[in-house]
Amino acid sequence: MSSAENDLYQEVVLEHKRAPRNFGHLHHPTHQAQGTNPSCGDRVAVELLLDGQRVQDIRFSGQGCAICMASSSMMTEAVKGRDIAAAQALQRHFRAVLTGEEDPDEAPLGKLVSLAGVRQYPSRIKCALLGWHALMHAIAGQQDAGGTEESLS
Amino acid sequence: MPKLHDPPAPAATRPLADWRAQFPVLAQAIHGHPLAYLDNAATTHMPRQVMQAMQDFETHERANIHRGVHTLSQRATDAFEAARATLKRFIGADAAHELVFTSGTTESLNLVAQGLWAAGPGQAWLRPGDRIIVSGLEHHANLVPWQHAARMSGAELVVLRPDAQGRLHEGDLAALLSPRTRVLALTAGANATGERPPYEAMLAMARQAGALTVLDAAQAVGHAAPALAALECDFMAFSGHKMYGPMGIGVLAGRRDALERLHPLRLGGDMVEDVSYERAIYAALPARLEGGTPNVAGAVGLAAAAGFIEQVGRAAIDQHVHALRAQAAAGLAALPGVTVLAPHATQAALVSFVAEDVHPHDIGTLLDERGIAVRTGHHCAQPLHDHFGLGPTTRASFALYNTPDEVEHLVAGVARALETMR
Numbered sequence: 001m002s003s004a005e006n007d008l009y010q011e012v013v014l015e016h017k018r019a020p021r022n023f024g025h026l027h028h029p030t031h032q033a034q035g036t037n038p039s040c041g042d043r044v045a046v047e048l049l050l051d052g053q054r055v056q057d058i059r060f061s062g063q064g065c066a067i068c069m070a071s072s073s074m075m076t077e078a079v080k081g082r083d084i085a086a087a088q089a090l091q092r093h094f095r096a097v098l099t100g101e102e103d104p105d106e107a108p109l110g111k112l113v114s115l116a117g118v119r120q121y122p123s124r125i126k127c128a129l130l131g132w133h134a135l136m137h138a139i140a141g142q143q144d145a146g147g148t149e150e151s152l153s
Numbered sequence: 154m155p156k157l158h159d160p161p162a163p164a165a166t167r168p169l170a171d172w173r174a175q176f177p178v179l180a181q182a183i184h185g186h187p188l189a190y191l192d193n194a195a196t197t198h199m200p201r202q203v204m205q206a207m208q209d210f211e212t213h214e215r216a217n218i219h220r221g222v223h224t225l226s227q228r229a230t231d232a233f234e235a236a237r238a239t240l241k242r243f244i245g246a247d248a249a250h251e252l253v254f255t256s257g258t259t260e261s262l263n264l265v266a267q268g269l270w271a272a273g274p275g276q277a278w279l280r281p282g283d284r285i286i287v288s289g290l291e292h293h294a295n296l297v298p299w300q301h302a303a304r305m306s307g308a309e310l311v312v313l314r315p316d317a318q319g320r321l322h323e324g325d326l327a328a329l330l331s332p333r334t335r336v337l338a339l340t341a342g343a344n345a346t347g348e349r350p351p352y353e354a355m356l357a358m359a360r361q362a363g364a365l366t367v368l369d370a371a372q373a374v375g376h377a378a379p380a381l382a383a384l385e386c387d388f389m390a391f392s393g394h395k396m397y398g399p400m401g402i403g404v405l406a407g408r409r410d411a412l413e414r415l416h417p418l419r420l421g422g423d424m425v426e427d428v429s430y431e432r433a434i435y436a437a438l439p440a441r442l443e444g445g446t447p448n449v450a451g452a453v454g455l456a457a458a459a460g461f462i463e464q465v466g467r468a469a470i471d472q473h474v475h476a477l478r479a480q481a482a483a484g485l486a487a488l489p490g491v492t493v494l495a496p497h498a499t500q501a502a503l504v505s506f507v508a509e510d511v512h513p514h515d516i517g518t519l520l521d522e523r524g525i526a527v528r529t530g531h532h533c534a535q536p537l538h539d540h541f542g543l544g545p546t547t548r549a550s551f552a553l554y555n556t557p558d559e560v561e562h563l564v565a566g567v568a569r570a571l572e573t574m575r
Contacts, residue, residue, distance in 0.1 A: 004518055004522045066511075066512060
């Protein structure tokens with residue numbers, strides 16, 4: 001078995017890729033945004049139902065690679081029902097782990113730690129962060145998250 | 154070590170696989186597997202003789218050109234002009250043609266597109282209401298500069314759309330040509346699909362209609378370089394790094410009268426005849442379009458690469474890459490849920506495909522784990538992928554040093570990746 005099959009494509013990742021959670025649309029989202037990966041044109045859109053500072057409901061839609069789909073799927077599970085501040089903190093930890101600034105064993109990532117292997121594949125980090133960019137921009141009230149390049153450099 | 158300006162050695166009789174040893178970069182392991190480099194449509198590798206030619210120049214002849222009266226400057230100038238002569242011969246240019254060195258195909262195409270509007274109203278070739286036609290198969294480098302040229306000149310940009318299989322049709326072009334058509338920009342081989350349009354006929358039709366004709370030969374030049382003098386072609390662009398030459402060097406070749414219409418992209422040293430504080434008189438071709446100190450070692454390396462291709466034999470390279478493409482297309486198409494793009498494009502040196510439920514980035518990462526280098530994504534041809542409605546693809550592209558064994562590994566690697574991901 002190659003190391004990618006062990007480290008990158010763990011069973012839980014593939015399981016989320018095959019059956020993404022919270023995939024689809026909300027009837028009446030209060031916030032939404034889209035992210036685009038310029039190297040492949042993949043787009044992920046995130047819709048939120050915010051109740052004050054709380055993420056009452058969330059959906060994502062679009063197409064992407066296994067890393068992108070699994071990351072977005074786990075993201076929706078992790079932030080649903082939680083405060084915006086918690087979602088933002090989780091995004092910071094997740095991003096820091098992928099860019100090598102934080103040790104995955106010490107970061108409070110929950111199930112998302114299964115994606116920590118992405119840090120060994122720099123060209124794939126933007127795949128893992130695409131949904132998160134859309135989420136952060138949706139929270140910030142921006143409609144289009146645009147490319148992912150500038151925030152990764 | 155033959156000098157660059159010597160005529161190329163006669164075509165080799167030895168098998169192509171023997172040439173592989175001339176490419177030191179290929180003799181390495183990636184993740185514990187022998188490297189199978191199948192990303193040649195992005196960049197080919199350089200044989201030792203090309204690297205040696207560049208090193209010889211840097212070691213013995215390096216100086217600025219066209220200026221000093223000293224010996225090294227003269228040697229460098231001779232090397233640069235000898236490279237130009239070699240490349241003109243390589244692409245079949247005749248006395249009506251000139252060849253300009255650029256940094257690559259992207260700069261060459263920008264030089265044409267910008268050069269046709271930058272002279273300003275009343276002077277520029279492109280005027281408000283004119284029509285620019287580009288094909289829907291183009292790399293972004295032969296699309297985006299024309300979008301900008303249309304905006305700046307007031308011309309309209311019209312796309313010659315491919316059919317659902319990615320073919321271009323002469324009848325469709327005929328319907329778009331109008332008395333106001335001033336440019337047709339077309340690829341000699343689509344980098345995303347391998348499609349080889351009937352460019353000879355299309356360039357002739359456009360020229361007949363009064364347009365300037367632009368051919369992006371980046372993907373063709375490494376194995377099927379068209380003979381310029383046999384084409385109704387005003388401008389032809391290509392890059393060194395897709396024909397076993399260095400990065401950062403390329404060519405814009407074309408008819409002298411067409412090149413003279415271009416407003417230079419780079420104004421400054423070495424492109425002027427006479428300068429006062431108030432005005433400058435531009436030099437004649439080719440210097441006019443080569444402002445600034447050029448990449449002389451790159452030009453020397455590019456000429457050496459042309460010599461290398463002739464030494465190996467263009468027909469032999471062509472036959473070899475077509476056979477690898479056919480083998481890969483057949484092997485991949487037989488895998489469950491795999492669709493090969495442009496299966497009819499048998500003259501291609503590349504194959505692109507999509508796989509149901511499996512994203513190209515995942516295939517690319519899993520192939521890399523087995524030492525196989527392919528390209529994934531939209532290959533700088535995003536509108537074409539939107540046209541097909543397929544999303545991103547995986548592309549394997551072949552060069553003279555690739556082998557049937559490597560293609561077998563590719564097919565097996567894709568099969569394994571599909572099993573893992575599904």
